[in-house]
Amino acid sequence: xxxxxxxxxxxxxxxxxxxxxxxxxxxxxxxxxxxxxxxxxxxxxxxxxxxxxxxxxxxxxxxxxxxxxxxxxxxxxxxxxxxxxxxxxxxxxxxxxxxxxxxxxxxxxxxxxxxxxxxxxxxxxxxxxxxxxxxxxxxxxxxxxxxxxxxxxxxxxxxxxxxxxxxxxxxxxxxxxxxxxxxxxxxxxxxxxxxxxxxxxxxxxxxxxxxxxxxxxxxxxxxxxxxxxxxxxxxxxxxxxxxxxxxxxxxxxxx
Numbered sequence: 001x002x003x004x005x006x007x008x009x010x011x012x013x014x015x016x017x018x019x020x021x022x023x024x025x026x027x028x029x030x031x032x033x034x035x036x037x038x039x040x041x042x043x044x045x046x047x048x049x050x051x052x053x054x055x056x057x058x059x060x061x062x063x064x065x066x067x068x069x070x071x072x073x074x075x076x077x078x079x080x081x082x083x084x085x086x087x088x089x090x091x092x093x094x095x096x097x098x099x100x101x102x103x104x105x106x107x108x109x110x111x112x113x114x115x116x117x118x119x120x121x122x123x124x125x126x127x128x129x130x131x132x133x134x135x136x137x138x139x140x141x142x143x144x145x146x147x148x149x150x151x152x153x154x155x156x157x158x159x160x161x162x163x164x165x166x167x168x169x170x171x172x173x174x175x176x177x178x179x180x181x182x183x184x185x186x187x188x189x190x191x192x193x194x195x196x197x198x199x200x201x202x203x204x205x206x207x208x209x210x211x212x213x214x215x216x217x218x219x220x221x222x223x224x225x226x227x228x229x230x231x232x233x234x235x236x237x238x239x240x241x242x243x244x245x246x247x248x249x250x251x252x253x254x255x
Contacts, residue, residue: 007149007198014193015151018216021193025219029062032224035249039228040235042072045134046106047234048099049074050118052221053152054159056081060115063221063230067113070231075102075110077118084160088121095125099132109134111234115220116140116195123180124172130181135241137185137233139220140192142199144176149196176202183207183241185233187226189215209243212255225250 114122119141
């Protein structure tokens with residue numbers, strides 16, 4: 001049997017360009033406002049947005065405001081800085097409680113939208129408590145493959161206390177590529193400057209998909225094409241999930 005190809009961290013040039021690229025994506029979002037106004041609208045069901053590693057709800061405020069304008073009942077995660085288990089609990093109990101509280105408050109299943117590490121946590125939560133989750137959308141989230149194939153290893157180890165060498169054996173990555181018990185969409189970019197895109201894709205089935213976009217890692221929370229995809233995925237009626245169709249005003253940025 002042939003060995004699996006090695007997964008490498010993004011090229012340094014992509015990492016160095018992250019700042020400029022993300023600023024350009026924020027600017028393009030502002031200029032795209034007339035087009036974004038026509039994005040698919042929601043049905044008022046609850047949506048929980050999870051921030052990336054070492055960030056908090058402020059980083060997802062633009063995405064949450066956009067989804068709110070489209071008619072979704074949007075919730076911040078309200079757990080402070082995302083420092084993995086230090087924030088979510090050693091067994092994910094804090095995020096599980098957050099989802100359960102929203103489900104109890106609204107009486108409806110919760111859709112989870114997670115950026116980067118937030119998406120990894122969202123998938124774990126959906127696998128643990130699928131009865132409370134309507135669907136999962138991840139944005140540049142390295143939920144499988146080699147956890148060392150990122151350019152934030154040192155910072156991650158420093159802030160979480162986790163060792164990358166140990167995480168390679170963690171069930172999060174060993175089973176992360178397996179399909180979830182709920183519909184899921186993994187949005188990824190081959191030009192991600194922080195994490196290897198191969199870590200951000202899932203096995204697929206009739207309710208699981210991978211969608212490639214042209215985006216920087218930090219641009220996932222500002223990219224008009226990504227926003228359109230998220231709006232489209234969340235607009236689907238519960239129990240009527242269908243795969244994403246490459247369409248709309250940003251189709252050229254979606255592969």
